[in-house]
Amino acid sequence: MADQHGAHGPDGTPAHDGAGPRGDAPGDGTGAAHGAHGRPPTAAQRWRAFKASPFLPACVLLFILAAAAGLFAGSYTYAMANPTPRHVPIAIVGRETAPGGGPSREKVFADGMEEALNASLRLTAYPTYAQARKAIEEQREFAVVRPREAGVELDVAGAAGASVAELLATAGPRVGEAVGVPVRVQDIKPLQKGDPRGLALFYISLAAVIVGFVGAIQLSVHARALNPAERIAFTIAYALLGGFVIAAVVDWWLGALRLPFVHSWLILSFTMFTTGMVFTMFNTLMGRWAMIPTWGVMVLLGNPSSGGAVSWPLLPSVLGHIGQWLPPGASVNAQHTAVYFAGSQHLFPYLVLAGWSVVSCTVFWVWRHRHPGGREPEQPPAHAAE
Template sequence: MTFVDEVKNAVTPRAALLVMGVLALQLLFIASYVGALHKPRPTDVPFAVVAPAQVSEQLVTRLDALPGSPLDPRPLGDAAEAREQIMNRDIDGALIVSPTGTTDTVLVASGGGTVLAGSLTGIIEKVEATQRRTVRTLDVAPASPDDFDGLSSFYLVVGWCVGGYLCASILAISAGTKPANRERMLIRTATMALYSIAGGIGGAVIIGPVLGALPGSVWGLWGLGALIVFAVGMTTLALEALTGVIGIGLAVLIIVIAGNPSAGGAFPLPMLPDFWRAIGPALPPGAGTWAARSIAYFKGNALTGPLLVLSAWAVAGTALSLLLSMRHEPAGTTDGTATTGTATGTVPGGSTAA
């Protein structure tokens, strides 16, 4: 055989296409992660100002006009309302101006991201210095000292997502990427549900009682973890049922390449570029990271939105998987009725053989 013939035998057209797809995923991975994380800076961060009436409007205008628009300031009536809005995750920080002294207070919540909390403090310190005022920082939802840079929630969710699409990928290729009929898909869905329950409780116990990295309800994190794993797993099964083995690559594209850098893990959403900030909350890693931090540090507030997002992925993945499986008859059927292992036929001479 010639060298060209050897190449043709070694690399089939299908393999070549798959390799090209892997190359595309590799380049997209680099572009997505570097594009999202190479130059983080706060932009339009929801921020409250509590100040005497005679200076409130002027201060809001000054903060709104800062170069690069790091803050989206709005006036509030009192410090208690500012604290409540931070805990409800409506705003990320607040400046409380002292009506009598020259030392003001900036409220932050490092549980939502220590990098963002530090950035807000730095911005306000520079603004206050121009007015010959000083600032003290009050962290109303502090990150755990064992949760460095507030990353534990993000890594927990990444682990759940990885488990979801790997388990689904194994289930999808266990029969050699054979299209799943309805019965097989029901079995895969049930298996995915059981795996999700186990993965959810395992992650919650490790991150909480075992390592002590996150406070908050173990039961709440268990439920969240099970939902994340199931949503990602069923999405992967649906994509595989729709496109074959390529669906596993599409799951990696959605969850890993698009979802992880936009999740607000390493840098909270207000510090990401517009594109990643827009898609992050709609993808499982972003919704999961927000929900995990809410459970751990914000008394379970602001959970409705991310739980609806995760539920939508789970429902859509399950429904699409089951609908696509109905295109395939159970193995061994020709007219919709399963065979029982006995066949009859006519042999030469007109006799019937069973």
């Protein structure tokens, strides 16, 4: 029976061999030493454990999200809170000098406008009103100043830029009264009634931009096993379907805009595909941190400088130039021309979208082995190899 209950000492208590349940160090009888597990971890060990835990990316995200919130508010406030005219292109029809000498009333009015707006108007002389009107259609000019009886007529183009047209239409009569030149203001290219502020095109382009890269994010999370060709195909598919739904809701359901439906649909789809592939490219290059450059290019920089909410002549000059080279600005530009200036299409915005798409797809395809998604090729059954 003693064998069944273990060894006992002379006093009847259980005997220990130094490695029993108490874990005492052999021979010392103190029970204070616990081997390697009893020592507190070093700073290096704590840091390695922290890096391997989910707490490191969570802490990094704390600071990234805080910075993104501030930059998001700052970028939109900087671009849109106080739009200021900078080099507004204006056509002028008529003479610079009056028949009796001295500046003509058109020139007096234009100089008064420049002083009142505290900006350098970019005046371009046209021999005829027809030529100046053509420049408006081609979006090279935002307004026309021409002689009219004893005064001048200021023709603005709301469709060319609602914020610019509003600014000029408000300042024109005041300047005319100040310089003694009667002024009549008319909008020769008005916005559609369902979009009196000219913001609907900006909103639908914004929807295409954001849903485009959010769709790519969702594919990377919920359809991670897609192979490269399948990923591109599904990006095309959700872009086509999403662009169609955006155009249908705004035009057919809400009636806010009368769109050239197929043309607008394809621009929206092109935008969604481009932004989706931009995220996929960054995901290939940067892994889980791909959202940072995508958000920076598309939202922090691209949307405020797109010219949709505030026309380019009123944006800070650097933003006005950069915005035209980014997908949001190209999308707004293409959509704006398709809706209001269909007879004067520009190739540039489509080239910008195409350039971003080609670069993104090329980077993704060449370095597709680095993309966190995809799946291993299926192995043939064992009996097939025999």
